Structure formats: C-alpha cells, structure tokens
Amino acid sequence: MPAEFFETSSPLWLEQNDTTVHRGARDWLFDEGSLTRRLTDLAGGRFAIQVLEEGFEVLRADxxxxxxxxxxxxxxxxxxxLCGVDTPWVFARTVTARQAAEATDLELPALGNRSLGDLLFDNSAFLRGPIEICQYPSQWLPETHQVEGLWARRSRFDRDETHLLVAEVFLTGFWGALMFPPAKP
Structure with a gap:
C-alpha cells in the first residue's frame, strides 16, 4: 500500500439511522443479504470477482x-x-487479525476468485454486526477507481474468535448499471 493509505484520516462511519442518503442508495447500502447474490442477479448472471491484492499488512486505524x-x-x-457484465461495480476490502487468519478453518488465502460473501452467507455460524456507511476516501481505492464521494458500507462478521470486517465501495460503474440495468442474456 502507498504511504498515503495510512496517512488519510479515518472516515466517519454512520449507522443506519443516517437519513442523508438517497432512498435508492440506502436500499443497496443497508441490505443485509448477500451483495454477491444481488449483484449476480443485476448482472443477469454475468458476474466475476477480480482479486487485486491479498496478504498480511498493517491494518488501518479504523x-x-x-x-x-x-x-x-x-x-x-x-x-x-466485484464485476458485473465485465465492469467493476464494487471494490471490496476484507480484513481480519493475523491470528484469526492463521487459526481459522476458512482458508482465506485460498479463496482465489471465489466469493467471500457466499462463504459467509452459507455458514450460519457467522453473525453479522450492524452495517455502517461512509463516503470512502478516494485514496483508499485502486488508482483507476479513485473518485471522491463514493458510498461504502462495512460490517463485521463474527464466529467464535474469528472476526472479519468487510467493506464494500459502490463504484461509478455500479450506479450507472443501476440506472440502466444490463440486458438479460
């Protein structure tokens, strides 16, 4: 990660009672189901996951x-x-403590292009915490997607001593697809 990744101050994460978000966006930001499944439906089944980076690193303060x-x-x-119809729709970042990653049976480093969301939602042992939202700092996004003011959501999934924090940022390509849904194949 670039040095500015750690220098950016943490955003203010807001809970569901925040009313400054447009109703259509709230529907996606606060949906408690599997985002992967919902995006797959929107994409008419033409959905793919592109892994950008994974490994051990110093986690952000937030x-x-x-x-x-x-x-x-x-x-x-x-x-x-998370790509729909070959277009990046969502940037997702999942983090967990080193000891949790090394001790869990989830084999996180072996996920490859498989969806973590499917794993979390197919495993009833995980409990999802509250969803929080923010306007994600553009510096924390991949360089080709750095746009100010993009809405993000995050929540923590807990199972015993394993805690996974999942943040999902809705990219401009997603909002365009939502306004003009892709044609079904």
Whole structure:
C-alpha cells in the first residue's frame, strides 16, 4: 500500500439511522443479504470477482478499532473488484487479525476468485454486526477507481474468535448499471 493509505484520516462511519442518503442508495447500502447474490442477479448472471491484492499488512486505524485490535496491528487483507457484465461495480476490502487468519478453518488465502460473501452467507455460524456507511476516501481505492464521494458500507462478521470486517465501495460503474440495468442474456 502507498504511504498515503495510512496517512488519510479515518472516515466517519454512520449507522443506519443516517437519513442523508438517497432512498435508492440506502436500499443497496443497508441490505443485509448477500451483495454477491444481488449483484449476480443485476448482472443477469454475468458476474466475476477480480482479486487485486491479498496478504498480511498493517491494518488501518479504523479497521483495528472495528476489530477491537491495538492500533498498528498486522492482519490479513483481501481486496477485490466485484464485476458485473465485465465492469467493476464494487471494490471490496476484507480484513481480519493475523491470528484469526492463521487459526481459522476458512482458508482465506485460498479463496482465489471465489466469493467471500457466499462463504459467509452459507455458514450460519457467522453473525453479522450492524452495517455502517461512509463516503470512502478516494485514496483508499485502486488508482483507476479513485473518485471522491463514493458510498461504502462495512460490517463485521463474527464466529467464535474469528472476526472479519468487510467493506464494500459502490463504484461509478455500479450506479450507472443501476440506472440502466444490463440486458438479460
């Protein structure tokens, strides 16, 4: 990660009672089901996951706080693009503490292009915490998707001592597809 990744101050994550978000956006931001499944439906089945990065790194301050870890903790991070009809729609970043990644039976580093969302929603042992939203700092996005003011959501999934923090940023391509849905094959 570039140095500015760690220098950007943490955004203010808001809970569901925030009313500044347009109703259509709220429907996607606060939906508690599987985003992967919903995007697959919107894409008419033409959905793919592109892995950008994954591995161990120092987690951001807001991530450490959400995972109840000391500031500057090392964890496992996975960044992917969720693509509909060959267009990046969502940037997703999942993090967990190093010890959780090494101890869990989820085999996180072996996910490859498989959906973490499917794994979480098919495993009833995971409990989802509240969904929070923010306008994601553009510096935290992949360079080709750095746009100011994009809405993001995050929530923590817990199973025993394993805590996964999943953040999903809705990219401009998604909002365009939502306004003009792709034709079904």
């Amino acid at each position: 991530e450490c706080e959400a995972l109840e870890l000391p500031a500057g903790s090392t964890g496992w991070a996975r960044e992917v693009l």
